[in-house]
Amino acid sequence: MTCTEIRKQLPELALGDLDAEPAAAVAAHVAGCADCRAAKERIGRAVGVLRSVPAASPSTERRSAAVAAMARVHAEQSEKLLARPRLTWAPWIAAAAAFLVLVAGPLLRTRSWSLEVASLRGRADLLDRSSGTWRPLAAGEKVRVGDRLVTQPGTVVELAEGPHRVWLDQETSIDLVDVLALALDRGRLCVAVDPSAGEALRISDISNSVVRVSGGRVEVSLRDVQGGGMVGGSVESREGHAVIPATRTESSRRLVARVDRGMAELRGAQDQRLRASAGQQGTFDFGGQPSTGALADRAIAPWAGSDER
């Protein structure tokens, strides 16, 4: 090897990144070449100096401040997400709303702030974000934007918004981000969307994968990548007792949309878009990369009383 070739390798040698064989070749050359030996020493000294300063650590206060700042940002983001007006429905507003629904409804689509519990089989709990308390859900009541809903084993809940329907399977947890936007945290749900309503219903997961259903019936679930079984998200507790059972350790989970009728649009976290039509299923990887394929099992939502629709 020439002196030029040897010198090219000196920084790598000083960093300890050179393999044994070339390192031996450099050593052999340097032993008989005074100029390269001097160059090696200079480079070794420079690296030695850079290594001589002690490693830094963040201060304890700063570490705590960073953790606190993260929690604050998370809280602010959640609040922004949930900051929809919570109107106390004064009678005149209710009258105006009734007028809009009855008279202007067919012409002008009005947005409500809640979904109605159309039917309830078993037991479900609701976290009211405004008070931070849990209470059992009752048929006929409203689930409002910002609420979290958790279904117990053996439970099926049917929610209604205009012509749209949402069925929640047992051990499912959702956040109502908007009336037509649900964040699925664990479990499985089935949506039936009336295409004439002209507005899509969106189901998202924490990795920002979104399933948009503008018409048809689609089952959306979070599945375990390894076992294929249903997995859970966060565990809720109420007065020291778990509202839903502790989940199995999640290794990796996938959002899966199974299309029975109509069509679902899958939007990945980087705005990749795919469409899954009837008889297909759409799958997101954790990072939000969507893919579609044929539906292996056509039976959609046998767990819900949704078959008649």
Added chain:
Amino acid sequence: MAAGEEVSVNLDEELLRRCARGDSAAYRELVERLEKPLINFILRFVGEPHVAEDLFQETFVRVVKTLGEFRPEASLSTWIHTIARNLSLDWLKAKRRHRETTLDAAASESKGRVIYFKDVLRAGSEPPDRRAESTEDERRVTEALGGLSPIKREALVLRMYAGLQYSEIARIQRAPVGTVKFRIHEAIRDLAGLLGAEDDRSSRAQGG
């Protein structure tokens, strides 16, 4: 991918999922897992301890804000170092804009760095019992690193102070591994060259 890597990728994803749910214990775990390489990278890259601590905190805030943008193809460490690097570059740019208002001052400062580095190198060859001067050495190492171009300094600091692999640095700098190696080696040669020039000058002085 080796089995060990697979496990750590899953652990990373699991940790980020907990972070996405607002789990404070997960935030602490994330900070503790990455604080060492991160603070050392930022500190040696921007060269100012107070700024480094601010940028360190801001990095984790940015992590919470952009959790949805994490791609599992990248490692958690690569992703977070990229965030820290972008914040640090923004800060350095803002500082440079501020400085350019006084061009003469900037020019004389860069000359000052050359002189500082030979002092650093001399100090480095002295016995280790001179630890009392470590803060002074630190300041001088910072000055020396500050004399490198940002792209070379970034690559060198990610390798030497954050302990990242060449492949990780390549992802952060969006450059081939060969280019990253070249930058690091050039940075070391630049620093060593200053010593060579100084040695030549002092030997000429002794001879004459």
